[in-house]
Amino acid sequence: MANFSKSNVPQFSVDVYQNEYLPEGAGEVNAIVTVTATGGGTIGSAVAAPHLYSPGRGPSAAVVLMVDCSGSMDYPPTKMRNARDATAAAIDALRDGVHFAVVGGTHVAKEVYPGAGRLAVADATTRDRAKQALRRLSAGGGTAIGTWLRLADRLLASADVAIRHGILLTDGRNEHESPEDLKAALDACAGRFTCDARGVGTDWEVKEVTGIASALLGTADIVADPAGLAADFTRMMETAMGKEVADVSLRLWSPVGATVKFVKQVAPTVEELTDRRTEAGPRAGDYPLGSWGDESRDYHVCVEVPPAQLGQEMLAARISLVIPQPDGGAQNLGAQGLVRAVWTDDLAASTSINPQVAHYTGQAELAEVIQEGLDLRKAGDADGATAKLGRAVQLASVSGNADTAKLLAKVVDVVDAATGTVRLKAKVEEADEMTLETRSTKTVRVKK
Amino acid sequence: MSQMSQQAALSKCPSCEEPLESGDRFCGACGYDLSAVPARPTDAPTIALNGSVPPQETAGRDRPRPPAPPAGPAWPAGGPDGSPAQGAPVPPPPPPPPAAPAAPSSGVRLDRPAQPSAQPDPQPDPQPVPRQSGGGHPPDRPDEYPLQAPDPRVAAESVRSAGGPVCVACRAGRVDDDGYCENCGHAQPRERDHMEQERGPVAAVSDRGLRHHRNEDAFAVGTTALPDGTPAHVAIVCDGVSSATRPDEASLAASRAANESLLSALPRGTHPQQAMHDAIVAAADAVNALADEPATAREHAPHQNAPACTIVGAVVTDGLLVVGWVGDSRVYWVPVDRSAPAARLTEDDSWAAQMVAAGLMGEAEAYADQRAHAITGWLGADAYELEPHTASFKPDRPGVVVVCTDGLWNYAESAEEMARVIPADAAVRPLHGARVLVGHALDGGGHDNVTVALVPFPAVPPGAGSA
Numbered sequence: 038m039a040n041f042s043k044s045n046v047p048q049f050s051v052d053v054y055q056n057e058y059l060p061e062g063a064g065e066v067n068a069i070v071t072v073t074a075t076g077g078g079t080i081g082s083a084v085a086a087p088h089l090y091s092p093g094r095g096p097s098a099a100v101v102l103m104v105d106c107s108g109s110m111d112y113p114p115t116k117m118r119n120a121r122d123a124t125a126a127a128i129d130a131l132r133d134g135v136h137f138a139v140v141g142g143t144h145v146a147k148e149v150y151p152g153a154g155r156l157a158v159a160d161a162t163t164r165d166r167a168k169q170a171l172r173r174l175s176a177g178g179g180t181a182i183g184t185w186l187r188l189a190d191r192l193l194a195s196a197d198v199a200i201r202h203g204i205l206l207t208d209g210r211n212e213h214e215s216p217e218d219l220k221a222a223l224d225a226c227a228g229r230f231t232c233d234a235r236g237v238g239t240d241w242e243v244k245e246v247t248g249i250a251s252a253l254l255g256t257a258d259i260v261a262d263p264a265g266l267a268a269d270f271t272r273m274m275e276t277a278m279g280k281e282v283a284d285v286s287l288r289l290w291s292p293v294g295a296t297v298k299f300v301k302q303v304a305p306t307v308e309e310l311t312d313r314r315t316e317a318g319p320r321a322g323d324y325p326l327g328s329w330g331d332e333s334r335d336y337h338v339c340v341e342v343p344p345a346q347l348g349q350e351m352l353a354a355r356i357s358l359v360i361p362q363p364d365g366g367a368q369n370l371g372a373q374g375l376v377r378a379v380w381t382d383d384l385a386a387s388t389s390i391n392p393q394v395a396h397y398t399g400q401a402e403l404a405e406v407i408q409e410g411l412d413l414r415k416a417g418d419a420d421g422a423t424a425k426l427g428r429a430v431q432l433a434s435v436s437g438n439a440d441t442a443k444l445l446a447k448v449v450d451v452v453d454a455a456t457g458t459v460r461l462k463a464k465v466e467e468a469d470e471m472t473l474e475t476r477s478t479k480t481v482r483v484k485k
Numbered sequence: 486m487s488q489m490s491q492q493a494a495l496s497k498c499p500s501c502e503e504p505l506e507s508g509d510r511f512c513g514a515c516g517y518d519l520s521a522v523p524a525r526p527t528d529a530p531t532i533a534l535n536g537s538v539p540p541q542e543t544a545g546r547d548r549p550r551p552p553a554p555p556a557g558p559a560w561p562a563g564g565p566d567g568s569p570a571q572g573a574p575v576p577p578p579p580p581p582p583p584a585a586p587a588a589p590s591s592g593v594r595l596d597r598p599a600q601p602s603a604q605p606d607p608q609p610d611p612q613p614v615p616r617q618s619g620g621g622h623p624p625d626r627p628d629e630y631p632l633q634a635p636d637p638r639v640a641a642e643s644v645r646s647a648g649g650p651v652c653v654a655c656r657a658g659r660v661d662d663d664g665y666c667e668n669c670g671h672a673q674p675r676e677r678d679h680m681e682q683e684r685g686p687v688a689a690v691s692d693r694g695l696r697h698h699r700n701e702d703a704f705a706v707g708t709t710a711l712p713d714g715t716p717a718h719v720a721i722v723c724d725g726v727s728s729a730t731r732p733d734e735a736s737l738a739a740s741r742a743a744n745e746s747l748l749s750a751l752p753r754g755t756h757p758q759q760a761m762h763d764a765i766v767a768a769a770d771a772v773n774a775l776a777d778e779p780a781t782a783r784e785h786a787p788h789q790n791a792p793a794c795t796i797v798g799a800v801v802t803d804g805l806l807v808v809g810w811v812g813d814s815r816v817y818w819v820p821v822d823r824s825a826p827a828a829r830l831t832e833d834d835s836w837a838a839q840m841v842a843a844g845l846m847g848e849a850e851a852y853a854d855q856r857a858h859a860i861t862g863w864l865g866a867d868a869y870e871l872e873p874h875t876a877s878f879k880p881d882r883p884g885v886v887v888v889c890t891d892g893l894w895n896y897a898e899s900a901e902e903m904a905r906v907i908p909a910d911a912a913v914r915p916l917h918g919a920r921v922l923v924g925h926a927l928d929g930g931g932h933d934n935v936t937v938a939l940v941p942f943p944a945v946p947p948g949a950g951s952a
Contacts, residue, residue, distance in 0.1 A: 292670025293655070320668075342670065348698045350672035352665035375663060378670075379698045382932075 047076040047281050047329065049358050051374035054393035058379050058386035064344045065298070066353040068376040069393040072326070073333040076281055096281055098200035099136035099156055100274070101189040101230075102127055104149075104174065105207040106141040109240060111176040116238060116263045120206060123266035125168045127204065130274035131159040136196040138189075139167055142205075143178030144213035146188035156196050179213035182249065183222030190226045200328055201230035202277045203253070204270065208237045211245050219245070223252040228284070231255050231327050233273050236475070237263055239467045243474045251308060254327030259475045261468035279330035282360070285370070286315075286323035287336065290355040293320060294343040297354075300324050303397040304335035307404040307478040315361075323361060335482065337397050342378055353378040393483050396436060400480040403432040403441065407477035411448075411470065414461065423449070423461055431457030438481045444473040675699065677733065681916065684708055687718045688916035689938035690923045694892055695931030701725030701794075702890050702936035703736035705744030712754040715803045715945060719747045720938035723768070724814050724890040726793040726863055735772045735792035739864050742771035743798055757800045758877045761809035765873035768796050769811075769864045776866035793865025797831060799886045801940045806886060809875040810834075811862045815894050817903045818942075820884035821912050827904035830876065830886075834862030885912040886940040889922070892933035896926045907939075915939035 055068035104124050110117045124139060131137055136156035139149040150170040151157040157167065185205065193201040211219055226232075232253035236246045237260045250257035256273075260266050287310075291297055302308035314322040326334070342353045354376035359367035381387055410425030426449050433442040434454035442454070447469040449459040650673070652658040658668020665672055677700040678693040685708035693700040705721045723740045725732025746767040750760035776791040795812025808816040813833040820827065832838055837857035840846040851857060862872055887893075887903060897903045906925045911918030919939050926935040 290667075292666070293658075293668050295670070345671065347696050348693065350698050352663070352670040352672065355663075355665075375665075377672075381698065382696050 047074040047331065049074050049285075049329075049370045049372040051356055051358065051372040053356065053374040053376055054391055055376055056386075056389055056391040056394070057377040058381045058383065058389075059344070060384070060387040061347050061380060061382060062344050063380075063387070064342045064378075066340050066342060066376055066378045067391070067394045067398075068338050068354070069303070069391070069397055070287075070336045070338055070356050070374055070376075071333060072287070072336065072358065072372075074282070074329045074331060076331050096200055097134075097136075097196075097198040098132075098202065098278070098280070099193050099196045099198045100131065100202045100204065100277055101138045101140055101156075101192050103140045103142050103146075103185045103189055103203060103205040105143075105180065105209070105237075106147075106174055106176055106178065107143050107180045107209055108177050109180075109209045116208060117174065117176050119263035119266045120237065121171045121174055123206070123270040124171055124174075126267040127270040127274040128159075128164050128167050130271050130278065131164065132278050133160055135159045135278070136198060137163075137167070138192045139170065140185055140188055140192070141174055142180070142182065142185035142207070144181045144184070145178070146181075146185040148188070148192075149174060154191065154195065156192055180207065180209050180211055181214040181218070182207060182211045182245070183214050183219040186222045186226050186232070186249075186253075189232075190229055193230045200277070200280050200283045202280070202328070203230055203232035203255075204273055204277070205232055205234045205249060206237060206266075206270075207234070207241055207246065209240050210242045219249075223249065227252050228325060231283070233257070233277075235260050235266075235269065235273075236471070237261075237266060239471055243471055247475060247478075254325060256306070257475055259468070259472050261472065276330070280328040281330050283328040284360055285326045285329050286317075286359050286361055286367070287326055288317055288321055288323050288357045288359045288367070289314075289338065290321040290357075291340050292342060292352060295320075295353065296341045297322070298339040298341055300336060300338050301401065302326075302334055303337045303400055304480045304482050307401050307480060310336075317359075317361075317367065323359065323367075326358075335393075335397065337394070337401065338376060340376065345378075345380055347380045347382050349380050351378045352376070396483045397480070399432050399436050400438065403429055403436070403438065404478045404480070406432070407441070407445070407473060411474050411477075414448075419461055423459060426461070427457035427459040429457075430454050430459050436481060438479075440481075441473075441476070441479060444469070444476060448473055677703075677737075680704070681920070682706055683916045685716070685718060686915060686941050686944075687720055687938065688919050689720060689722070689888075689936070690916070690919040691936035692923050692927065692931070692934065694934050695927060697727075697932075697934055699733060700934045701727060701732040701736055702892065702934040703733070703740040703794075704888075704936050704938050705740040706938055706940075707744050707748050709748045709751050711751060711802060717751045717757070717800060717802045718940050718944050719744060719751070719798065719800050720886070720888045720940045721747075721764070721768075721796065721798040722814055722888045722890055722936050722938050723797075723864075724795045724812065724892070724934070724936070726790075726795070726860075726865065729790040729793040729865060729867075731775065731792045732794060734775055735794040735865065738771040738775055738792075739768035739794050739796050743768040743796060747798070747800060751800070757802060757805055757807040758809075758875050761798060761800055761807050761875045762873050764798060765796055765809050765811060765864075765875075766871065769868075769871045769873075772864040773866045791866035793863045793867065795834075795860065795862075795890070796864055797888055797890075799888050799938075799940055801886060801942050801944050803943050803945050804879055806830075806878040806880055806942055807875065808878075808886075809873055811864055811871070811873055813858070813860050814888075814890045817887040817889070817894075817900055818878070818880065818884055819887060819900075819904045819907050819911070820880070820882050821909075822882060823904060823909070825882065827900040829900045829903075830878065831874070834860055834872075834874075836861055880942055883912060884942050885915070885918065886942055887922070887937060888940065889937040890934065892931075892935035893922055893926045893937050895933065896929035897922075911939055912941040915941060 050073045052071040053068050102124055104120050110120065137159055138151065138156050141147045141149045150167040157163040189203045230253065232249060233255040234246045234249040234257045239261060247257040260269050289297060289300060299311040301310055310324040313325055317323045338354055338356065340353045342351060345351055352375060355373060356376065357373040358370040360370065361367045406425045406429045410422045410429060413425060414422035426445065430442065430445050430449065430451050431454065433445060448465050449461055452458040452460065650660045652660055652666030652668060652671060653673060654666060654671035655669040658666040660673050661667045680691045682689050684706045687706040687708060689704040689706045691700060691702050691704055702725065703723045707719045709717050711717050721740045721743045723736035725736040729735065743764040746764035747760050750763060751757065772792055772794060795814045797810040797814035797816055798808065799816050800807040808830045810831045811834060813835050816830040818828045818830050835857065836859045837851040837854065839861055840851040841848050885907065887907065897906045906922060908918050908921050919937050922937045923935045
């Protein structure tokens with residue numbers, strides 16, 4: 038069954054959706070780039086089953102679990118117990134042969150298992166021992182997430198593996214180090230491993246957790262009820278086990294005189310990538326996409342090119358996928374997409390908006406107005422918050438983003454979704470508001 | 486009606502030739518009030534070649550279709566004043582109806598040995614001619630990059646170092662495999678942007694124009710010999726329907742198929758008019774076949790309609806001029822002696838022309854309608870039914886036959902205008918004449934692709950010995 042002759046890298050494909058027609062004098066070119074990785078299985082199926090490898094096999098990988106052990110984890114005591122259970126469930130989901138470690142986090146980071154700056158190799162024995170070690174986890178101390186990440190980085194670097202991943206659980210604010218310390222730690226770890234972050238309960242800071250996941254190209258979410266942790270951890274670990282290739286970069290070439298206005302991931306979540314560009318030769322730059330299993334993501338690329346005369350055609354961007362190598366070179370993954378610009382005096386052609394571009398422009402605006410609305414609400418600007426969240430309800434309704442619409446309905450009373458008429462709810466559960474904020478960047482794809 | 490909307494999308498602003506949408510009341514480009522479209526300049530329709538028949542007369546409304554031979558009054562032997570017809574072609578004896586199978590003439594000899602001057606040449610693709618910045622560069626097109634061949638001096642420097650063609654736009658970058666400059670991103674000129682071909686005395690020029698990003702016109706020219714050894718010249722011009730998918734492929738397929746059909750039928754003795762009819766049918770089949778193929782260049786096509794194009798062709802023999810068409814591409818007759826009247830030999834398959842022909846509207850009313858320029862006939866899988874129009878003429882004096890797309894006749898609509906624009910020596914130097922005509926369209930704005938083929942009449946130059 039195993040296909041050993043095949044490269045360990047999944048097949049990537051790049052599709053470009055755009056309206057290439059521009060009116061005279063215009064230069065802004067928008068395109069949605071869909072990147073799809075397939076290992077022979079169906080897209081979107083259980084990522085738990087890596088398709089390039091026979092069952093139980095997979096690319097070499099290392100995972101570090103970072104569990105918050107600060108004093109607040111004991112209030113209520115079920116939180117610590119649930120965290121232990123969740124970590125145990127995640128360990129059970131480890132594939133044999135995967136390197137792993139468990140880190141207990143307070144104002145300092147402690148190795149819980151296996152210790153001595155090593156990683157354990159998963160098998161029945163080590164999984165059992167790790168779970169035993171979890172019993173020693175106890176709450177007490179502060180929170181300094183930067184130290185947890187730095188330890189995880191050191192541990193992950195000790196193994197020569199293809200996929201490096203972290204899973205971080207916190208229940209409180211990062212109170213025992215400065216935001217600069219956390220930022221420095223994130224900068225040091227970015228590109229070295231990917232990390233999913235989860236906030237449990239409602240005493241943590243949404244922007245801290247989403248910031249960690251964003252910097253380390255992972256997912257962020259809220260687990261308001263500690264009882265839901267085990268299922269979430271299992272899912273996260275299965276996703277991590279499904280990754281087949283790490284450190285993929287989107288290489289964007291644009292012509293001389295062009296400026297890249299932005300590059301952002303728009304599905305499954307909105308993620309700004311514009312500032313993460315690293316130059317890669319003349320007129321080309323790389324944007325990190327993290328590690329990939331069998332999945333498909335969409336990116337919105339906006340390039341401003343110097344306008345040409347009517348009837349002319351220009352290549353506005355060439356999109357390819359590469360894996361940058363330590364020696365400065367790059368392994369090209371083969372797939373490429375062309376973003377074109379054609380100047381025309383046919384108004385019907387130049388004024389039409391590509392449905393994909395329109396859809397994701399709306400989804401990005403949705404994420405933005407939710408964030409702005411919640412910020413205004415916290416600042417006490419009820420009118421401003423109502424306007425922003427009303428627009429959010431309208432956008433979610435039009436684009437069919439039902440999940441976000443449901444979350445919004447817990448924060449505002451929807452009078453008319455089509456016009457975006459809403460009233461702020463007088464009383465909002467903190468968990469609902471945090472859930473909305475954490476998941477505001479989740480998007481839906483274009484209905485085909 | 487979906488067909489109507491497709492046609493309407495083809496109509497153009499009478500002021501600036503901007504393509505219009507069906508619902509437009511004003512031109513999107515120049516703001517021209519479309520409800521006040523003036524009547525098109527009166528242009529004697531197809532049959533009233535000598536100007537003796539008012540356009541509204543019965544005969545004038547008839548399509549010059551072979552099965553209905555032109556009525557007597559339309560073809561007087563002389564002008565109304567009794568003078569001999571002024572250079573007007575006179576109708577031949579009624580040709581065989583096109584529906585009838587082509588009966589080989591009794592004199593056809595299939596074992597005829599090859600005739601050196603009249604063998605149907607294998608038709609290679611029209612040779613792309615690089616746009617030269619040196620000589621034929623119209624003054625009003627300064628530095629437009631597709632016109633300019635790479636400067637050999639500049640090219641030499643970077644090409645040698647980079648090992649590939651150098652970009653014609655920035656002259657600095659190499660051209661990548663996709664045809665774009667790896668420096669400035671400009672698409673490189675394509676083969677079809679400008680094409681010229683000369684075959685015997687027949688010449689054709691096609692140009693992308695100044696406003697369209699690709700050339701969707703195509704042409705094919707050729708010469709062959711009739712069974713009696715006299716030469717026959719063929720010119721086919723096709724205009725891809727922009728609102729359809731892959732119009733460039735449609736026009737290319739149609740022009741090639743029609744040309745090949747004619748070049749194989751004429752030497753067999755098929756009557757030229759029957760051969761023209763068959764050629765249009767062959768062209769239609771070729772375009773229909775494209776509809777089944779997967780869209781290779783889907784991103785190039787904002788709409789997904791079956792590939793479609795117009796067709797117009799002319800066959801010139803020693804004494805006969807046969808034209809055939811579907812759509813709004815045209816044939817004009819311009820006598821060498823410019824004191825004789827020129828004439829348009831085709832009648833557009835356009836909404837306005839049909840309304841007038843059917844007597845439902847006056848010319849002024851029909852051409853004022855926003856649907857006026859929508860074509861009602863085309864080659865393509867989504868055409869209602871194929872109705873090839875053919876007509877034969879026996880011009881009584883030498884002249885030149887202008888076979889062209891609307892990219893040209895938009896800038897020289899009436900036969901008189903066409904006669905003024907065409908150089909006096911066009912019958913002797915057809916390639917030069919075709920270049921001048923294309924230049925005229927580009928000078929006028931070049932809003933559409935421009936294609937023109939010139940065929941001198943008669944096929945045997947006066948004074949030259951018979952083959």
